[in-house]
Amino acid sequence: MLVLALCSCSRERYVTLQGFAQGGTWSVKCSLPSSVLRQEVQDALDSVLLVIDNSISGYNKGSILSRVNNGERVALDSVFIDIFNISRDIWRKSGGAFDPSAGPLFDLWGFGFADSTATAEQKAVLAAGMKEYIGMDLFSFEDTPEGTFLMKADERCRLNFNAIAQGYSCDLMARILESYGSSNYIVELGGEIVCKGQREQGGPWRIWIDKPEDGNNVSGAMKQDVVSISDCGLVTSGNYRKFYVEDGQKYSHTVDPVSGAPVRHSLLSATVVARDGATADAYATWFMVIGTDAARQVISTQLTSEGVEAYLVYGDQADMRVWHTPGLRLDSEKR
Secondary structure (H helix, E strand, O other), X not given: OHHHHHHHHHOEEEEEEEEEEOOEEEEEEEEEEOOOXXXXXXXXXXXXXXXXXXXXOOOOOOOHHHHHHOOOOOOOOHHHHHHHHHHHHHHHHOOOOOXXXXXXXXXXXXXXXXXXXXXXXXXXXXXXXXXXXXXXXXXEEXXXXXXXXXXXXXXXXXOOOHHHHHHHHHHHHHHHHHHOOOOOEEEEEOOEEEEEOOOOXXXXXXXXXXXXXXXXXXXXXXEEEEEEEOOEEEEEEEOOOOEEEEOOEEEEOOEEOOOOXXXXXXXXXXXXXXXXXXXXXXXXXXXHHHOHHHHHHHHHHHOHHHOOEEEEEEEXXXXXXXXXXXXXXXXXXXO
């Protein structure tokens, strides 16, 4: 009876947790030891998401990021320092294609934290003059007894972590789950995913890849494919939901920090599987900036040692084509 009681105490069960954060919803499916209270984990996840919001949200006017962007001298927390360092490393690796310091460009084209009333022609002219204060090398840390502060080479420098924040948030949520003894989980925030172990039914987690069709504004409404994954992060980035049309021209939310304008190429969406959510999130943006051919080249050469997998949908709305790395386990590839 004692043995049975001990086995019962150590038994895991799967639970579902969910809530609201970063302008949308989040959900978690995870296994937890029977001794762990579900509400305790829910509260811990809500708490870490609040910390993230108060640190790197550009929509929270009282956040560290908003205050830094406004020119205030404010001590940084560990979340800000961590995501800045990760972002700067990927900025260097991508040759500037992934660049959170392009915040002024995102604002200019209407995909940041401020709106511009300029026409597309005027925006193109303004963008050319912004290059002098865009680049992650224009920021540096100053360590003092009062804390760590961010120094800017130009007061017009501004950061925007939107292209990595949700993947990074999933990573921190995953750490919370593991601290409570969870070895099987899937974390989803705004469509970004981090997972580990296996699902309750057994086997790897199965993720729906959305079809990148204009007007497909509901995640899960239109299927492109299904991929089976575990122990990784998965993020899809595309230009089929966030865009606007002006004078017959489509302007997507993917802005090229190098050219200073929204991209115009045939890559419709990039799904990336990487070691963690932050990396997958940033890489998906990187690939959407550089386009299909350059992304395939980077994945096949520069990133082979990292084990990065990708699923690229390219072409046009009438003729979508797919390229993917051979390591992906896809429903469409089953025999």
